[in-house]
Amino acid sequence: MNVVKSVTLALALSLAFGTVAHAAYPDKPIRLIVPWAAGGSTDAIARAVAQRLSETMGQPVIVDNKAGASGQIGTDAAAKAAPDGHTIAIVELPHAIAPALFSKLPYDLLRDFSPITMVGTSPLILFVSSRNHKNGDIGDFVEKAQAKGEPIALAHSGAGSVSHLAAELLGSRNRMKVLAIPYKGSAPALIDVAAGTVDGHFSTLASGNPLLSAGKISALMIAGHSRLAALPGVPTAREARIEGVQVDQWWGLVAPATTPVPILERLRQEVAAALAHPAVRDRLNALAIDLKDSSRDEFGAFLRAEVQRWGTVVREANVKLD
Secondary structure, eight states: OOHHHHHHHHHHHHHHHHHHHHHTOOSSOEEEEESSOSSHHHHHHHHHHHHHHHHHSSSOEEEEEOOOGGGHHHHHHHHTSOSSSSEEEEEEHHHHHHHHHOTTOSSOTTTSEEEEEEEEEEEEEEEEETTTOTTOOHHHHHHHHHHHOSOEEEEESSTTSHHHHHHHHHHHTTTOOEEEEEOSSHHHHHHHHHHTSSSEEEEOHHHHHHHHHTTSEEEEEEESSSOBTTBTTSOBTTTTTOTTOOOEEEEEEEEETTOOHHHHHHHHHHHHHHHHSHHHHHHHHTTTOEEOOOOHHHHHHHHHHHHHHHHHHHHHHTOOOO
């Protein structure tokens, strides 16, 4: 047998065995890492998707909350997992912000992961106290802040968080002085908004809805591309002519780099089917999450664009955590 025939046969056998291996996937439980504590939008999304995948993929899909170090512990664990499709992770907007905030991340979002698919988006909303801002008009809110010349106090969920950068964008792009005050998450921040201790807080509808439904806080502005069906009377920043505040929280799924393409594509197709299932769709739409199916290439391009965009925002805001 000559060299050409030997190489051809070896390649054919390799492809054949690879196809068999991929066809057997998954052959054990799949771990879906959430790099945050249980509770909140990200965990809810992961659990909704995991429950449906467990029903369709022939193996349990187990949500593994690995919180700590601003999401670095769980994300790093996912990056270093075996690239066989049995460990995947959910990533979101803070992952695109992190490279500009931390000089020594233990992982590289663009190099160490293979994109699977986008899952969904949800715009941030500027919430204020119903007691202090009874007319619920964002234009009036901004004009008063500009006229006073004094800083408005906006709560945020920690230095470099999405809510922090949204607050900085609102101030820097609209000639407003902002005093950004850190809290340990949206829940305590919104409690102080309701009490009038601080002027406002950017968060998702999922976080703000309990106090909003109780009439304790008001939604002034949608910091996204379009209005929310759940809040039809609340304008977008663009409609209200508020400059530069375009902040959509987003979520997507990734696998360790070098995970075989057939496995990645199987996962993409399974997730797309899960998002189309009425139970999953209704559960996530109730959290004001706009479901977004995408190809692997589309999600990869989106990740690169987000890392570049938020790197610029972080540098302009002069925020650095190490």
